[in-house]
Amino acid sequence: MESTRQFSADKLSQWRVLREMSLTALAAKVSRNRQTIYNWENGRTRPGANELAALAAALRCEIDELYEAA
Structure with missing residues (x-):
């Protein structure tokens, strides 16, 4: 059975805070x-694939680190 991982709004917020970035800076x-960014962090909308790649680069993390744990 294949599991589908979900983008984690909480992890995005945690990474941004860890990197000491404001919403505006990110x-x-x-x-x-x-x-x-606010909508992504509050789960109202989700970033697309290209946006996830840009977020990971900006936050200096792996894309996988922006997903819920499996």
């Missing part, structure tokens, strides 16, 4: 606006 690094 938004600028991934070419999105502050509201978009």
Whole structure:
């Protein structure tokens, strides 16, 4: 049985705080606006594949680290 991993809004927020970045600073690094980052961190919307790659690069983490634990 194959499990589907989900993007983790909490992990995105944790990584951003760990890197001491504001919503605005992260938004600028991934070419999105502050509201978009806020929505991702609050689970209202989810980033797409390209956005996940940009987030991982900006936060200096692996894409897998932005997903729920399996």
